Amino acid sequence: MWFKKKKEKEKKKEYFTEVWIKEWLEAIESSDDYKRKGKNWNAPILLKLDPVPELLKRKGTIGFFLNLKYGECTELRFAQNSDPDKCDVILTADEKTWLRLIEEKKDPTIMIMKGELKLEKGSLVLLSIQRKAAKALLETAPVYEKQSADIKTMHPQSSAPVSNRHKYFKTTRKGLNFDSFPMQLFQKAKKFGIWNPADIDFSKDREQWKGLTEDEKNILMHLSSLFMAGEEAVTLDLLPLIQTISKEGRIEEEIFLTSFLWEEAKHTEFFARFVSEVMNGRTNLERYHGTFYRELFYNKLPSDLNRLCTDTSPLAQLKAAGTYNIIVEGTLAETGYEAYYKMLAENDLMPGLREGIIKLKQDESRHIAYGLYLISRILKENPDLRISFENHLEDLLNDATNIIHEIFEPYNEVPFGLEKEWFLDYAIRQFQNRMHKLGL
Numbered sequence: 001m002w003f004k005k006k007k008e009k010e011k012k013k014e015y016f017t018e019v020w021i022k023e024w025l026e027a028i029e030s031s032d033d034y035k036r037k038g039k040n041w042n043a044p045i046l047l048k049l050d051p052v053p054e055l056l057k058r059k060g061t062i063g064f065f066l067n068l069k070y071g072e073c074t075e076l077r078f079a080q081n082s083d084p085d086k087c088d089v090i091l092t093a094d095e096k097t098w099l100r101l102i103e104e105k106k107d108p109t110i111m112i113m114k115g116e117l118k119l120e121k122g123s124l125v126l127l128s129i130q131r132k133a134a135k136a137l138l139e140t141a142p143v144y145e146k147q148s149a150d151i152k153t154m155h156p157q158s159s160a161p162v163s164n165r166h167k168y169f170k171t172t173r174k175g176l177n178f179d180s181f182p183m184q185l186f187q188k189a190k191k192f193g194i195w196n197p198a199d200i201d202f203s204k205d206r207e208q209w210k211g212l213t214e215d216e217k218n219i220l221m222h223l224s225s226l227f228m229a230g231e232e233a234v235t236l237d238l239l240p241l242i243q244t245i246s247k248e249g250r251i252e253e254e255i256f257l258t259s260f261l262w263e264e265a266k267h268t269e270f271f272a273r274f275v276s277e278v279m280n281g282r283t284n285l286e287r288y289h290g291t292f293y294r295e296l297f298y299n300k301l302p303s304d305l306n307r308l309c310t311d312t313s314p315l316a317q318l319k320a321a322g323t324y325n326i327i328v329e330g331t332l333a334e335t336g337y338e339a340y341y342k343m344l345a346e347n348d349l350m351p352g353l354r355e356g357i358i359k360l361k362q363d364e365s366r367h368i369a370y371g372l373y374l375i376s377r378i379l380k381e382n383p384d385l386r387i388s389f390e391n392h393l394e395d396l397l398n399d400a401t402n403i404i405h406e407i408f409e410p411y412n413e414v415p416f417g418l419e420k421e422w423f424l425d426y427a428i429r430q431f432q433n434r435m436h437k438l439g440l
């Protein structure tokens with residue numbers, strides 16, 4: 001019996017062996033999905049393991065070399081020391097990360113953005129263009145009995161107990177914690193967030209608008225329509241989070257959140273004024289909202305926030321803050337406003353619009369800072385939610401990069417010298433900074 005068991009164990013298939021490589025090559029050859037998605041990829045790639053596991057060390061290899069030619073893989077073998085020079089793209093990770101990518105069919109581009117996979121050589125922007133091909137390629141890798149570390153995904157759904165009575169008032173018992181981060185943010189909000197959109201002078205903007213070409217007007221309307229709906233969405237969707245925080249008795253946080261919602265309302269007012277006073281009240285701007293934009297702003301954002309009306313569990317709060325503060329504000333809006341401001345400033349255009357964007361960006365930085373504080377607090381109390389939260393952000397980062405691709409799709413050349421690569425690069429860096437701050 002013991003002998004039989006041992007034999008069975010010996011038969012268990014191992015990753016990163018000659019057999020595994022052979023099976024992988026066969027899987028690529030028979031994958032119609034990779035043939036289709038990889039039809040524009042013509043470059044060798046090196047998948048490197050660092051540190052090199054014992055098994056590969058004994059074979060004198062550092063990883064795997066794949067020669068990719070328009071949807072075909074003409075060569076797949078153990079990589080030699082001279083291969084890095086031949087490859088345009090080198091992806092590096094430790095054994096556990098590679099196994100997780102293979103077994104869980106992860107998106108390699110997203111893993112790079114999250115800093116789990118290292119792009120040792122090559123351009124992230126170019127790779128993100130080939131993202132579907134890269135994912136389809138790695139999805140063909142044979143999966144054996146799970147060998148990567150077991151990942152616990154606990155999803156506590158229990159809501160915090162909510163009472164309809166106040167047990168005490170903080171101001172009359174302990175006093176407000178003025179040193180707390182939310183109270184510090186509130187002091188800043190009162191100092192820097194008191195600007196009035198109605199005071200901004202749009203007279204020069206109006207004059208300049210008349211002199212713009214139709215293409216130039218079009219890109220300004222396009223980008224403005226994304227900001228306008230975005231600001232309206234975050235104004236409409238914030239309340240469930242404020243109510244959740246309020247019901248938990250976190251008075252300092254709620255005090256700050258009053259300024260947060262007020263500022264979002266002003267941002268909505270600001271863009272509405274710009275449209276009515278500069279763009280002559282142009283309507284039908286929804287035609288600029290593409291499929292991916294709609295998925296995030298019309299569906300996922302309200303759905304993740306409104307879930308808090310029935311589920312105030314830590315995971316539901318994390319997901320709401322992740323969607324709202326990290327992706328919508330911290331990745332898309334921050335990148336969009338930076339590019340928008342830069343574009344207008346470099347062309348000396350729309351001084352009123354620029355004045356508002358400067359103020360609005362300051363407000364947004366406080367909102368994002370609060371989101372990071374909230375997420376850190378919840379993760380500290382619930383470290384087991386880390387993986388579920390990361391997976392949530394991973395899906396949304398995918399949406400965010402798709403929105404950027406979608407924005408640029410209709411243009412051969414974007415007026416005012418806007419570049420997709422700049423957008424993508426900036427967005428990814430913002431996302432990575434936030435992940436770093438959260439220790440993810």
Ligand SMILES: [Fe+2]
Binds near residue numbers: 264364
């Ligand atoms: Fe805003």
Ligand SMILES: [Fe+2]
Binds near residue numbers: 234329364
């Ligand atoms: Fe905001």
